[in-house]
Structure formats: C-alpha cells, structure tokens
Amino acid sequence: MEDSPKIFPLGDNCLTVDFGNEIAIELNDKAIALTNQFTKDPFPGFIEAVPAYSSLSVFYNIVEVREHFSEFDSAFAAVAWLVRASLEYPDKLVKSERRAIDVPVDFGGAAALDIGVIAERSAMSPANVIDLFTARTYRVYMLGFLPGFAYMGEVDERIAVPRKDSPRTKVPKGSVGIASRQTGIYPFESPGGWQIIGRTNLEMFSPDRDSPCLLAPGDEVRFVPLARS
C-alpha cells in the first residue's frame, strides 16, 4: 500500500492532492495520470484538473457535486473521496502520452543574453555550457507563470545557475532560460528573472492555433542548436 497523499482545500471550489513536496518524475507521473483520469472520466461537477511538479489540483462546481454526492458533508469531502478511490487502483489510471518535441534554439549573439554569466558562474566556456544543456532530454513537469510557459527539468548541476537577483522588465519572446535545475521558454515578451541561454522561433503560444500551447505536461523536450550561418 502506497503512502496516501495529503489532500487539502484550495478555496471552497478546489482541492489539492499533494504527493510530496519535491521535483521527482514518479510523483509528477502520478499527478499527470490522475489529471488524465479525471479529464477522461469526469465526475458530475468536475471543472478541470491541474497537474504541478508533485501535486494536482481539482476544480469543481460545488452545487453539482453536492447534488450528486449528497451523502457527503461537503463537496470537498466528496471530491477527496473520489481522489482516494481513483488512487486505489493505480494501474487503472490513464498513462500519459509521452510526446517527444525538438525545439530549435539559437545559442548565439543577441539571443543568448546571459550565456556569459552562465559560463562564468559554471567556470567553463560558452560552448561547453551549450553542449551540457543540449545533451539532455527535459521533461515538461507542468505549465504555469504564463500561458504556454513550461517548467522543464532537470538541468545539469554544473550549469544550474540561480535566477537573476533582479528580474528583467522585458525578456524577449522565445527566450530559453535557466533557473537552477529548471529550464523554460518564454512564450511571449514578459518580465522575467531566468538566465537566458538562447532563443527559439517556435511559437510556444499561438492563440489562434487549434491547440494554443505547444507543450503539455509529460512531454519530453530536446533543444537542438540552430546552425548559424
């Protein structure tokens, strides 16, 4: 029997299921699997489920939940029960589709705003930093901060520089950043404090596209250096 997760209210129309406060693939797998389960087989009153690094949050309409699960003292108790019931049979949970996505990145010139800082802090050449960065496949743990902004990991410890002390007021669209063991891509221009290693011209967020965000939780991302002429 696995440890049961902590379940607590996030307001009166949402609860969070916390599998453990850490960045770990198996916890993230659970969060995504349970999200998929509820999305595929929604209970009456289900609004949406949102996976994060090691938790998921389930939003619901309390009027509908109370109507359908009137034997519980609260909508919270009913949804918490639904969560526990789904977790009793982990094998039945919907496995996530593991999409592999290549992201072409320009690691040179004006695109790599902080490559100098990263190289200096890591005590290696910019070329070595880029080699280490592109050697790995990164998992999309979750999206947040901005529409289409994927939190990915884990960055090689040797180049895992912390975010900037004071954030930039404008990070250009498509910038690829590092913040400790995490990496992410700014979907459009915004303020931000991550150390910028390069830039992609892939549209991470495109509101008029059928699926407006390119990446989804569970995806596997590779950064491919763009050949520079």
Add this chain to the structure above:
Amino acid sequence: MSLVFKKPGILTTVQDLGRTGWRSLGINPNGVMDAAAARIANAVLGNSDSAAVLEFHFPAPEIEFDADTKIAIAGADFGARIDGTDLQNWSSAFVKEGSLLKFAKPGFGRRGYLSVEGGLQVHKWLGSSSTNLAARVGGCSRRELIAADRIECATAPDTAPALKIGQSIMPPYSRFPTIRVIAGNEFEFLTAIAERSLLLDRFTLTNDCDRMGYRLAGTPLHLLDDLQMVSSAVTFGTIQILPDGQLIILMADHQTSGGYPRLGSVASVDLPLLAQTGPGDGLSFSPISIEEAEWLALQFEKELKFLRVGCKFRNQNDHH
C-alpha cells in the same frame, strides 16, 4: 447596435465568469473580480449567468448607445448618469438611442459593472469573452478599451418598469471588510504569534493592488520553518506569505501556479468584498471551515437562482 466609447476610462475590460478548462496549459481564467455584482447585473436583465459584462474603474468610461437598449449597473457606485439623470445601481434601466452614460464621482467601491441586454458581443477565445491582458487575448480587440472602441450588443424595446433587486443578495461591501479564510496547507507552519496576528490584526492594502493580486502591509508574519516549496496550483483568493513576511492575495488575473506558502484561501462569497477594496483600505481575517464556506456559497447560489427566476418572470410579463 453598439456601445461607443467616447472616453475609455482606466483599465476598462470585457469580462465574463472566466475561461476555465485550460489552467493545465498555464492559461489563467481571468474573468470579473466581483462575480456577485456581474451575475446580479446579468440576472436583472434576464441575461445568461455568464454573459459578458464591462468591468470599469474610476475614472470610468463615457459610453454612447447608438440604439435603444436595456442596461444594468452594479458593484461600485460611481454616480452613473444617463443624459444628466441619475441611474440607480442594482436595477435595470432603458436607454434611448443616442444616450450618453457618464459616471460623476467615485462614491463607493473600486469596480463597477455594466451589463447590457443580451450580453456584450465580442470574439470569444477558448469559450470565454474574458480579457487576458498579459497574453493579449480575449475581450474587445484583445486589450483594455480605448477611445472610439465599439462593442456590439442587442437592442431592446422599452417595455417595462425598471427592476430593482432586494437588499439581501447584495454583497455587504465595506472599505474595511472582514474576510473569511479557509486554512491552507501551510497555515500550520505559522508561529503562534504570527497566527494570532493574522487573525487579530488589520492589514492595509498597499498601492500594489491590481487585477493580478493585492499586496498587504501589516506586522510581518513568521513561519516555524524556512519552507522550500515546489510550485503548485494557486487560484483566485489564495493567500500567500512572501519571504519578507507580508501577505499577497491572488485576484482574478492570478497566475495558474505559485511557489510561496499558502496560508489560506478567501471564502468565495467574500471575494466580491475584496474586489471592492483598494489601496488604503483595510482587511481583517477570520477563520471559516470548509463546510461553512461551502454552505455560504450554496446560499448565494440559491438566492441568485431565486432572483433569476423572479426577474425572468417579470421580464417575460413585460413583453406582453
């Protein structure tokens, strides 16, 4: 017919009850700050609950109506006047073609709502009319209103005496409301002194209060541990403690995830009270159980349903 914006006002946007279903992609719901005001304004006109409305601040917009229609104003009282005649909040009113709606003074509250019969017609994105200012999507032309903008809506005949709603459903607005809070996962990490401060002190709203969040000023609160949190979902009403011990309450334009300890969540029935406060106002907090918070939310839903049925009946009879 259209609403024609002679003056845009400050950060006037089109909003509905929010764009849900997309948080897992980082797409935040947005939507009205004061859902009670917006829903009541829609109810008195017989609109659908989630019809798009205008959210405005003071200085408020000046709007010309290029055809006859019916409107309702709710939330903040900015002294609405149509062609020089006072217009009451929380009631429906018929406006004639060519009328000009102005707002005279910031009487009470921070955010006003204007609903128009049939709802504001803007291009929906992912099923919602709400404006997402950060991503520049939704609403009227994907942004806040500017001068000379036009928003389409339906015309309505002058058929009826104005509908005015009863007091009981109106939120008990105050510049110094007591906000009921459901304890969050990290509440237990507050020191005993910090817990006492949270529940007994008054917190002041700083100038850093907008649709994304309200930063409060008060005695700094301390946690028993230096909690290192991995990011997880946050929502409208989540109360987080910042590294300097001050509080931030996330509002309608919140991000979908956050990494600061969550001390609690505002009971949803008290979010409208929060929406009508602003810089210089003050808050107190009082604890509420999840069961009580749900019960209050259900009570509001019942009253609103009752109001909707009543208004629909009146509006239908008017059309005879």
